[in-house]
Amino acid sequence: MPSATSPDPFGEGLTAATVRICDAVTAVSASNPVVVIDGRSGAGKSSLAARVARAWPLSTPVQLLALDSLYPGWDGLERGADIARENVLRPHGRGLIGIWRRWDWELGEEAEAHAVDPALGLIVEGCGALTLASAALADVTVWVDGPSASRRQRALDRDGDGFRRHWDMWAAQEDAHIMRHEPQRLARVSVLTP
Structure with missing residues (x-):
């Protein structure tokens, strides 16, 4: 746990969580x-996933899929998680190439396709990613959360006014996901950011 007097408690917390996740990855053998990394918006999921990808403890590379790349619009949290599970996680678990299409947020439609190699490790991160079905397809499950005010500030600093007008609708989808799937209970690693 980072110290309250640290100049960067958020960064220190993510560094400590990265070590825990990499240790768990190594233990999988x-x-x-x-x-699979899930959590509330602005909690630090994307930052944590990027750190884990950079610190990946295996000699083979890892693939990183951010659900932000495939949610079909601002009301698509559940659908994006379903797409990741069915088109990426299930094929990966069967040793098959997974295919997902990037969502073009400006045009409001699917764009180019991307392949996921089943021979390589995979990090899937995003709100809604962790359910009972996706946990069964994962080796390491992670829940990231933090105080609402801090999360909102980080999210709006990151995404600006584009997210501001959608914050309440997105938070309601997160609430529904948490009530339905209890992702925090499915997580092997829990991370609380300041």
């Missing part, structure tokens, strides 16, 4: 482990 697989060449292509799957890490």
Whole structure:
């Protein structure tokens, strides 16, 4: 846990969480482990996933899929998680190439397709990513959360006015996901950011 007097308690917390996740990946003893990172908006999921990808403890590279790339619009949290599970996680678990299409947020439609190699490790991160079904396809499961005011400030600093007008609708979808799937209970690693 970072100290309250640290100049960067958020960064220190993510560094400590990265070590825990990498240790869990190493303990899996697989060449292509799957890490699923879920949590509330602005909690630090994307930053944590990027850190884990950079610190990946295996000799083979890891693939990183951010659900922000495939949610079909601002009301698409559940649908995006379903797409990731069915088109990426299930094929990966069966040793098959997964295919997902990037969502073009400006045009409001699917764009180019991307392949996911089942021989390589995979990190899937995003709100809604962790359910009972996706946990069964993952080797390491992670829940990231933090105080509402801090999360909102980080999210709006990151995404600006584009997110501001959608914050309440998105938070309601997160609430529904948490009530329905209890992702915090499915997580092997829990991370609380300041």
